[in-house]
Amino acid sequence: xxxxxxxxxxxxxxxxxxxxxxxxxSYGATPYLFWYVQSPGQGLQLLLKYFSxxxxxxxxxxxxxxxxxxxxSFNLRKPSVHWSDAAEYFxxxxxxxxxxxxxxxxxxxxxxx
Amino acid sequence: GAGVSQxxxxxxxxxxxxxxxxxxxxxxxTALYWxxxxxxxxxxxxxxxxxxxAADDSGLPNDRFFAVRPEGSVSTxxxxxxxxxxxxxYLCASSEDRGPNSPLHFGNGTRLTVT
Numbered sequence: 001x002x003x004x005x006x007x008x009x010x011x012x013x014x015x016x017x018x019x020x021x022x023x024x025x026s027y028g029a030t031p032y033l034f035w036y037v038q039s040p041g042q043g044l045q046l047l048l049k050y051f052s053x054x055x056x057x058x059x060x061x062x063x064x065x066x067x068x069x070x071x072x073s074f075n076l077r078k079p080s081v082h083w084s085d086a087a088e089y090f091x092x093x094x095x096x097x098x099x100x101x102x103x104x105x106x107x108x109x110x111x112x113x
Numbered sequence: 114g115a116g117v118s119q120x121x122x123x124x125x126x127x128x129x130x131x132x133x134x135x136x137x138x139x140x141x142x143t144a145l146y147w148x149x150x151x152x153x154x155x156x157x158x159x160x161x162x163x164x165x166x167a168a169d170d171s172g173l174p175n176d177r178f179f180a181v182r183p184e185g186s187v188s189t190x191x192x193x194x195x196x197x198x199x200x201x202x203y204l205c206a207s208s209e210d211r212g213p214n215s216p217l218h219f220g221n222g223t224r225l226t227v228t
Contacts, residue, residue, distance in 0.1 A: 004155075036219075041221065042221060043116070043117070043204070043218075043219035043220050043221045043222065044156070044204070044206075044217075044219040045219070046216045046217065049216070051214070090155050090156070092155075096212070099144070099146070099161045099168065099169055099211060099212075100158045100161065100169060100171070100172065101156075101158060101217070102158070103155030103156045103157070104155050105153065105154055105155050106153075106154075106155050
């Protein structure tokens with residue numbers, strides 16, 4: 001069975017500070033990993049994805065994530081957050097030939113001035 | 114260009130009624146997905162279409178739920194004898210082709226409330 005754990009329900013960060021959102025996954029084969037962002041009233045938007053190769057992947061809006069197989073983790077990072085980054089962030093796992101993405105429960109990010 | 118369109122954006126219905134939720138995918142996208150997002154949860158897979166056929170419907174919770182995509186474009190999710198536990202945001206997504214290399218484009222969802 002595949003699963004995703006996002007241990008932080010809510011994180012508050014000051015504008016300009018660095019950010020790390022945690023994601024741990026369970027998958028029986030080579031995982032394909034994704035981070036999505038959901039802003040209020042908007043659909044989910046793909047930030048970045050990892051399939052293979054370089055374990056540090058770059059995404060849109062200045063986000064990056066690092067795949068660590070030994071820790072079954074795929075944490076999302078940003079060196080300096082902006083007020084517009086306030087949203088809900090979801091980590092998801094799937095696999096080749098597996099169209100069914102499994103999402104975590106999300107982390108709500110609040111940015112304070 | 115136009116994204117994935119879902120109608121209605123909100124639907125309130127009484128317990129026991131029948132509802133239909135519509136999804137217009139991005140033109141030319143062959144793959145279409147339905148997910149359900151309950152309050153405080155991540156999206157949960159319901160069903161996946163490749164063209165007109167349901168390639169994987171393993172996420173449909175029971176036989177009250179059914180989805181169609183008769184012409185390989187627009188899809189309708191149908192819920193019979195609605196229950197209060199069906200209340201959620203129903204998300205539709207499409208992609209150019211199957212497989213993780215083809216990113217999912219999500220609509221804004223239909224918020225279903227069963228009273």
